[in-house]
Amino acid sequence: MADSAGGEIRATSTTGYNNGNTTYLPVRAAGIKTHSSLAFTNHSDNDVFFGIMPNKTFCFTDVNGYNGGKPAYQSVRAKEYLPGSLEEYKRDIKEWNDDALTSISNAQLYQYNYKNDLADEKKRHGFVIGEDYATPDDFIDGDGVKTYEMIAYCMRAIQQLNEKLEEQINGK
Secondary structure (H helix, E strand, C coil), rough: CCCCCCCCCCECCCCCCCCHCCEEEECCCCCCCCCCCCCCCCCCCCCCCCCCCCCCCCCCCCCCCCCHCCEEECCCCCCCCCCCCCHHHCCCCCCCCCCHHHHHHHHCCEEEECCCCCCCCCCCCCCCCCCCCCCHHHEEEHHHHHHHHHHHHHHHHHHHHHHHHHHHCCCC
16 A cells, blocks of 8 residues: 555545545554654544553563563653542552551662663663562562552651651650
C-alpha cells in the first residue's frame, strides 16, 4: 500500500469519503516504524486508550525493543503522571498505618548511570534491584520500582515523623 501523492494512508469503510461522513476502521499490524518524530496524533477530542493484556507492561525502549531480554528503556515525558486512584478502581480497601519510617530508614539509595547513558550524562540517584542491594520488596515490580508505592511510603513516614514531633512538643 502506498500513497504516491505524499499524503496519508487511511483505513475506511467501503463508502470511503462519503461526502465528509467518513467511517474509519481499526488497523492491525505487527509493528509500526516511523521516520518522523511525530508517531501518533489524536484529533478526536477524546481521551486515547492503548489496550494491553492484563498484568502486562507498556514499555518504552530504544529501537531494538525487547532485545533478547536486554531492553534499553527510554524516558517518558509528560505533563503529569496520574495513576488511577478512584475508589471504583480498587477493592479490599483498608487503612494502612504500618511502620514506613523503618522501611525507608533501612533502604539504601545509590548513585549510578544506566549502561546506555552517554559517558558525560549526570549521575542518577535511586534504588537498584539485585541480590546485594537494600531496596524494599514493596517497591519492586519485576525489573522496575513502583513510584506511587514509594510516594505512599514517604507520606506515611512523614506522618510518623510528625507524630514523633508532636509527642516531643507536647511532652508525651
